[in-house]
Amino acid sequence: MLNRLSPRAVFAAVFAACASLIGFGLVLQHTVGLEPCPMCILQRYAFVMIGVVALVAALHGPVHHGIRVYSFLIAAFAVAGGSVSVRQSLLQRFPTPEPANCMAGDLDFLLGNFPLAQALPKIFSGTGDCAKVEWSLFGLSIAEWALVWFLLFLAVAAWVAFLPQARRTAAVPLVAAQAGHDAGRRSRRRPGDRIALR
Secondary structure: HHHOOOOOHHHHHHHHHHHHHHHHHHHHHHHHHOOHHHHHHHHHHHHHHHHHHHHHHHHHHHOOHHHHHHHHHHHHHHHHHHHHHHHHHHHHHHOOOOOHHHHOHHHHHHHHHOOOOOOHHOOOOOOOOOOOOOOOEOEHHHHHHHHHHHHHHHHHHHHHHHHHHHHHHHHHHHHHHHHHHHHHHHHHOHHHHHHHHH
């Protein structure tokens, strides 16, 4: 059943999932009152980028190399967002004696090496504490659920990129074998058979 899905349908499903995740995050922020920390906002923007790429791919309907380009972009944003999720999950699972500062250490290095380093701190103005678990579902925090979704999007991107190529590669020997079989049948015909067929 999964093999019958078109890449366009898969990209549309990825966009729908990202839109739902972002919407759920906004509900938690504005209804429940959970203020996002800078790491949460980084992950949210990773979901936004994955959703934008998936939407463009669904509208474009790419084939062959185009599918791989869109899949690579989705995988890249999934890896970036997943890296932040892993970092925040470690802060939550293994808190340090000192209060965790989201903008310190490796995240500060990351922002300092981005072209928009001076503008991004204004965007990442969340008031939450990255090491604090304020909401969980089935024992997993928001960061850990985000990691699950990033891994899922990474797996989907790899599946869409390489499975169609594998099917085309597997189909080549079958076509060649069928052509050889037809050629063999034609070579075994006798002249009398052709006259009879006329």
